[in-house]
Structure formats: C-alpha cells, structure tokens
Amino acid sequence: MSARTLPAPGADADAAQRVLAPVLLGLAVLAAWQAAVTLGELPAYLLPGPAAIASEVVAFLPAIGGAALVTGTNALVGLVLGSLAGIGLAVLAARTRAVDALLGPLVAALAVVPIVALAPVLYTMYGASSEVARQLVAALAVLVPVFVNSLRGLRQVRPVHRELMRVLAATPRQVTRAVTIPAAVPFVFTGLRLASSLAVISAIVAEYFGGPRSGIGSFITTAAAGSNYARAWAYVVGGIVVGLVFYVATLSAERAVTRHHAPGTGPS
Amino acid sequence: MSAVAVDVRGVSRVFAGGGVGAVTALDDVDLTVAAGEFVSLIGPSGCGKSTLLRLVADLDAPTSGTIEVFGRSPEQARLAHDYGIAFQQAGLLPWRTVRANVELPLALHGTGKVARRARAEEMLALVGLTDFADHFPDQLSGGMQQRVAIARALAEEPSLLLMDEPFGALDEMTRERLQNELVRICAETRAAVVFVTHSIPEAVFLSDRVVVMSPRPGRIRTVVDVGLGRAAGREDGVREDTAYFAAVTAVREALRGGALVPARGVDVP
Numbered sequence: 001m002s003a004r005t006l007p008a009p010g011a012d013a014d015a016a017q018r019v020l021a022p023v024l025l026g027l028a029v030l031a032a033w034q035a036a037v038t039l040g041e042l043p044a045y046l047l048p049g050p051a052a053i054a055s056e057v058v059a060f061l062p063a064i065g066g067a068a069l070v071t072g073t074n075a076l077v078g079l080v081l082g083s084l085a086g087i088g089l090a091v092l093a094a095r096t097r098a099v100d101a102l103l104g105p106l107v108a109a110l111a112v113v114p115i116v117a118l119a120p121v122l123y124t125m126y127g128a129s130s131e132v133a134r135q136l137v138a139a140l141a142v143l144v145p146v147f148v149n150s151l152r153g154l155r156q157v158r159p160v161h162r163e164l165m166r167v168l169a170a171t172p173r174q175v176t177r178a179v180t181i182p183a184a185v186p187f188v189f190t191g192l193r194l195a196s197s198l199a200v201i202s203a204i205v206a207e208y209f210g211g212p213r214s215g216i217g218s219f220i221t222t223a224a225a226g227s228n229y230a231r232a233w234a235y236v237v238g239g240i241v242v243g244l245v246f247y248v249a250t251l252s253a254e255r256a257v258t259r260h261h262a263p264g265t266g267p268s
Numbered sequence: 269m270s271a272v273a274v275d276v277r278g279v280s281r282v283f284a285g286g287g288v289g290a291v292t293a294l295d296d297v298d299l300t301v302a303a304g305e306f307v308s309l310i311g312p313s314g315c316g317k318s319t320l321l322r323l324v325a326d327l328d329a330p331t332s333g334t335i336e337v338f339g340r341s342p343e344q345a346r347l348a349h350d351y352g353i354a355f356q357q358a359g360l361l362p363w364r365t366v367r368a369n370v371e372l373p374l375a376l377h378g379t380g381k382v383a384r385r386a387r388a389e390e391m392l393a394l395v396g397l398t399d400f401a402d403h404f405p406d407q408l409s410g411g412m413q414q415r416v417a418i419a420r421a422l423a424e425e426p427s428l429l430l431m432d433e434p435f436g437a438l439d440e441m442t443r444e445r446l447q448n449e450l451v452r453i454c455a456e457t458r459a460a461v462v463f464v465t466h467s468i469p470e471a472v473f474l475s476d477r478v479v480v481m482s483p484r485p486g487r488i489r490t491v492v493d494v495g496l497g498r499a500a501g502r503e504d505g506v507r508e509d510t511a512y513f514a515a516v517t518a519v520r521e522a523l524r525g526g527a528l529v530p531a532r533g534v535d536v537p
Contacts, residue, residue: 158359160355160357160359161359161361163327163355163359164353164355164359166326166327166346167325167326167327167346167353168349168372168373168376168377169346169347169349169376169377170376174376178361178372178376179361182361182363185363259404260362260363260404260405260406261362261363
C-alpha cells in the first residue's frame with residue numbers, strides 16, 4: 001500500500017477523539033446519575049438508577065426484543081406505505097399544476113394535525129386487536145416529510161440540464177429518466193431519513209392509546225402502571241434502539257445515494 | 269454536405285419587457301458561417317451574442333428573419349442532431365461517470381452499447397481524459413469538466429459546434445491550454461464552430477473570423493478576418509506573432525468604437 005492511500009497521521013487520533021469524547025461524556029453522565037440515585041436515596045418512582053435499568057434490560061431481554069420487533073415492524077410498514085404514497089403524490093403534483101394546487105394546502109393541513117391523536121379513532125375502525133391502526137398512524141406521519149422533500153427534489157432540474165436535454169432532442173420520458181429522477185433522489189432520501197424517526201415515534205406513541213399489548217409503547221405503559229419503573233425504563237431503552245436502527249439505516253442509504261451529488265463542487 | 273454551415277439573414281429578436289418596454293437584443297443581423305470555419309462572436313454584455321447562438325441552437329426563436337443550419341431550420345437541425353453544444357457551465361450530470369456523460373447523447377439517440385463505448389473512448393482520448401473515464405464529475409477540476417463537456421458535444425460527430433463562453437469560468441492558464449486543445453480538435457474533426465466569448469485574445473487565437481458586435485440594439489459592427497494560418501499548424505507560438513497582435517488590435521479598436529478596420533494583414537506601425 002502506498003503512503004498516499006493511508007490516512008493522514010492525525011486522522012486516527014481525530015477519529016478516536018470524535019468517538020471517545022461523547023462516549024466518555026455518556027459514561028460520566030451515567031456515573032453521576034447512579035451516584036445521585038444511590039447517595040441521594042431517590043425513590044424508584046422518581047428516577048431509577050442506570051444499574052437497576054440495566055438489570056431489568058438483561059432480565060427482560062427476550063420480551064423487550066419481541067416488543068421492539070412488533071413496534072419496528074409497525075414503523076417499517078408505516079414508513080414503506082407512507083413513503084410510497086408521499087412519493088406517488090409528489091410525482092403527480094410535479095407533473096400536474098392542478099394536482100399541486102389541490103394537494104399543497106391539504107398536505108399543509110395534514111402537517112399540523114397531531115396524527116397520533118387519530119389513534120383511538122383508528123382503533124375503533126380497525127378493531128382493538130389489530131396492528132393496522134398503528135401502522136396507519138406511522139404512515140400518515142411519514143407522508144408529509146416524504147411528500148414535501150420529494151416534490152422539492154422533482155423541481156431540482158438545473159436550467160443547464162433542461163437546455164441540454166432540449167438540444168439533444170430528448171423525449172419527455174428520457175428527460176424524466178436521465179435528469180428529473182436522479183436529481184430528485186437525494187431529496188427523497190433526506191425525506192426518508194426525517195420520516196424514519198417520525199415513524200418509530202408515532203408507532204410507539206400510538207400504542208399508548210390502546211390496541212393489543214404487543215409493542216414497546218404498550219409495555220412501557222403496563223410497566224409504569226404496575227409501578228415497575230426500572231422495567232418501564234428498560235422498554236424505553238428498547239424504543240431508543242429501534243429508533244437508532246431506523247435512523248442509521250436511512251442515513252446510510254442517504255449517504256450512499258448522495259455520494260456524487262455534493263453541490264458546489266466545481267462549475268459542473 | 270452544404271458548403272454553408274450557418275446562414276443568418278435579417279434576424280431580429282425583441283424581448284417583450286415587463287413594464288420597461290421591449291428590449292431589442294438583436295437587430296437585423298446577417299451572418300454566414302462556412303462549413304469547417306471557426307467564427308467567434310465577441311462584444312460587451314448585452315450585445316446579443318449569446319442570444320444569436322441560442323437562436324442557431326433552437327433554444328429560442330427569432331422575432332423576424334430566417335436562420336438556416338445546413339440548409340434546414342434550426343428545429344430540424346436540432347432534431348437531426350446536426351450540431352453539438354457546450355455551455356459556460358459544463359452541465360455534466362453529476363450522478364453519471366465521465367464515460368456515461370460522454371455517452372449520453374448516443375444513449376438518448378439509440379446507439380448500441382458497444383458502439384457507444386467505443387465512441388466515448390475515442391472522444392475521451394481526443395480531450396486527453398482516457399484515465400478519468402470512470403471518475404465522477406465532482407472528482408474533476410473545472411477545466412477537466414469542460415473538456416468532458418466538449419467530448420460530449422463532439423460525441424455524435426457533428427459538423428457544427430456551438431460554444432457559449434465554454435472557458436469563461438476558468439483561470440487564464442487552463443483557458444490557454446484548452447484553447448490549444450480546441451484548435452487541435454477542430455483540425456481533427458473539421459467541424460464548423462460558432463464560439464461566443466468576451467475575451468479578445470481568445471477570439472483571435474481560435475478564429476478564422478471574429479464577429480464584433482455592439483449593444484442596444486445588438487448589431488454586428490464589423491467582421492475581422494484573422495488569418496493566422498491553417499488550424500493544424502497553429503500553436504502557442506502564434507500568441508507571440510505580429511499578425512496575432514495586429515488582429516488583437518483590430519478587434520480591440522472595433523470594440524472600442526468605431527471605424528471599420530481593414531482587418532486582413534493589418535500593419536502595426
């Protein structure tokens with residue numbers, strides 16, 4: 001290997017520092033938390049210590065894993081459905097001005113609706129034993145950011161590219177495939193990244209309002225209602241893991257598709 | 269092939285201004301570019317040089333007058349892929365490799381994969397970027413991107429190349445190198461070129477004729493015959509030639525104001 005392909009001498013140290021610093025800070029916070037709980041003799045309902053939470057996580061690991069799987073599946077189904085709907089509507093709105101005029105205000109209205117508030121209504125519509133209501137809540141929450149970002153992306157064709165396609169006598173279909181869609185892709189993926197966290201949050205919060213006792217949210221409420229505070233926190237940890245998985249997955253996807261889209265790199 | 273590449277007759281272009289009245293970008297312009305000839309359009313901003321190029325490219329339509337490209341209307345010429353074009357911005361598609369960018373016109377017009385690839389290799393060799401075929405545009409310098417854009421414009425072997433300040437955003441050294449390359453490429457492809465620029469040395473170095481335009485309304489003030497010899501033999505040395513300086517002076521005088529200059533073989537006192 002030539003020296004040129006090696007990272008610069010300081011790079012390793014920089015990377016280590018970038019990872020190490022927040023980890024150390026996190027550990028310090030945990031230690032302070034534990035010290036406060038132990039020395040301050042805080043009651044568990046006020047704040048359980050990290051050690052207690054960790055032991056609950058270990059004890060209930062299969063249950064937490066199962067609940068995370070249920071919530072994760074709901075969020076994923078919602079993310080897929082909401083994204084397909086959002087992208088589809090954005091394509092229609094980009095193509096037809098009338099559709100845009102109709103959809104614009106509607107989506108703006110949807111954006112201010114507290115969507116999880118719909119959960120009780122949806123439970124009565126789809127039955128309290130079904131996960132459909134939760135998936136729909138997640139889908140609706142996802143729809144808005146995906147629609148807005150996709151539509152913006154579909155309008156990103158640069159004038160010089162539009163003229164180039166005209167000069168090359170490209171058909172509308174060729175223009176769509178060669179320029180419009182590739183230019184929109186990074187924006188769509190940014191929308192997906194923003195939406196992924198919303199999908200998980202909505203799926204969890206929707207469980208607070210009823211439905212089957214299966215996901216992270218419903219176990220948090222059950223544990224808290226039974227005064228098992230440390231166990232409730234253990235399920236919260238499970239929810240954090242689900243959220244992180246979704247975020248990292250969509251962030252990596254976004255990074256992968258935008259590798260060569262970086263703006264401001266030369267007068268291209 | 270017709271001996272005339274571009275024939276512009278009595279062309280005017282008036283832009284209907286919003287509230288401030290109409291703007292006459294071009295007023296009764298006549299211009300003929302012979303096949304294989306290199307013609308530069310030069311003039312201050314607002315003289316209509318880019319507008320004229322866009323009319324030839326069918327990116328805009330004249331208010332009056334006629335334009336023919338190889339005996340056809342600009343629209344027919346565009347649909348027949350008679351010309352290649354390079355803009356001031358390279359306008360490469362950032363999600364395609366250099367090779368795929370050069371192949372773009374061929375791909376859109378249904379050339380087979382193998383022929384496409386061969387042609388792209390040939391074009392990249394012509395602009396000296398063979399080693400960068402699999403790079404993406406954001407990995408190239410501005411000058412390299414512009415060379416890719418030229419390769420793309422030449423991919424379908426057009427008999428006419430339209431260039432709208434293609435080197436305008438580049439530094440002086442890169443500019444001169446690309447000018448040398450363009451002279452060589454034109455000698456090899458024998459394409460006619462209409463080249464818009466606001467650099468006098470650039471226009472003189474590259475061109476057989478320099479069309480000097482004046483603004484408001486956009487008109488052709490004079491045409492300077494440069495005559496620096498066959499393109500194939502032109503090299504950097506020409507830039508220190510007396511004939512070169514004479515032509516530069518002639519173009520500068522014409523731009524400055526006024527008197528019609530007897531261009532060919534101007535004697536410098």
